[in-house]
């Protein structure tokens with residue numbers, strides 16, 4: 197943790213530190229409480245009871261039934277199980293899937309894989325503000341469309357799509373609807389039942405639990421969603437995700453949900469205030485602009501274009517500040533953000549953009565530090581000459 201205390205961390209959308217209370221809750225399950233919840237002895241069954249309680253708590257947090265939750269290693273796996281599971285299970289109806297060009301790579305690359313297997317994917321474009329056009333979606337849905345997949349909040353820009361409306365529209369046109377809600381769960385209230393989604397994914401390490409735990413919500417009420425299993429073995433998780441349960445992860449995720457449900461409003465107030473004060477200061481600098489919709493946006497994220505600058509150079513010059521110029525994945529290759537390009541930014545502007553993603557451990561001092569540093573850099577690093 198020493199490292200964390202010395203830096204101003206603005207990369208919460210790529211991962212969060214573990215909340216100390218989450219760590220306390222999970223530690224006994226890494227030590228004394230190690231039994232396999234599938235074991236029939238009393239020790240195993242006592243752990244199974246804890247898993248059951250955790251599952252109820254997590255389900256309750258997104259207003260789902262415990263039987264509607266499948267534990268996975270994270271959002272990427274949940275997304276793979278959902279999209280491939282639907283594709284295989286419903287392929288007699290057709291082979292068409294609709295998603296959006298600004299989705300996370302976990303969705304885009306899973307769809308690419310299905311394209312190689314004979315599926316047809318429509319990648320919806322977005323408007324300059326990052327929002328999809330519902331008319332375009334409606335026109336894209338066909339009788340052979342199995343699934344529409346649209347993320348809840350974008351990891352790079354924070355842009356929030358109208359998920360309830362999109363789910364309704366998809367259903368009216370006869371398609372299933374899934375949402376990657378990894379950047380929404382834990383930050384804002386999510387009611388899977390009210391949203392009317394069929395499938396919803398989220399991840400522990402984006403909400404102050406550890407890496408390696410996530411969940412997939414699979415609707416069982418009303419129209420049951422059928423998924424063909426992609427991972428075979430002992431038949432855990434209703435046969436949809438075999439493998440010994442990650443008990444410490446499940447306990448941690450439940451604790452993270454409990455904390456989020458109690459502190460969400462407070463976090464929203466303090467984090468949005470910090471984010472807004474950051475933006476007020478940065479937008480006073482010349483040649484700065486916001487990427488994404490001002491209104492339909494999650495409160496912790498700000499994606500700003502510093503026109504004429506090189507974001508990578510800027511980030512490299514900020515030694516004790518953790519920032520991102522795109523998503524965290526595949527950062528060995530320097531490519532402009534596919535999200536910003538889809539929103540109509542040119543390559544130069546995409547390369548000039550920085551994502552600030554804030555979290556509950558950020559302080560006013562962090563904000564002052566980053567503003568000061570960016571002022572220095574943009575004033576001494578004028579690339580117009």
Ligand SMILES: *Cc1c(COP(=O)(O)O)cnc(C)c1O
Pocket residue numbers: 209210269270271272273300302347349350351376377378379398399400401402410
């Ligand atoms: C982080 C993230 C993922 C991947 O989650 P993992 O749990 O790391 O697999 C997927 N979608 C979005 C929107 C994300 O932010």
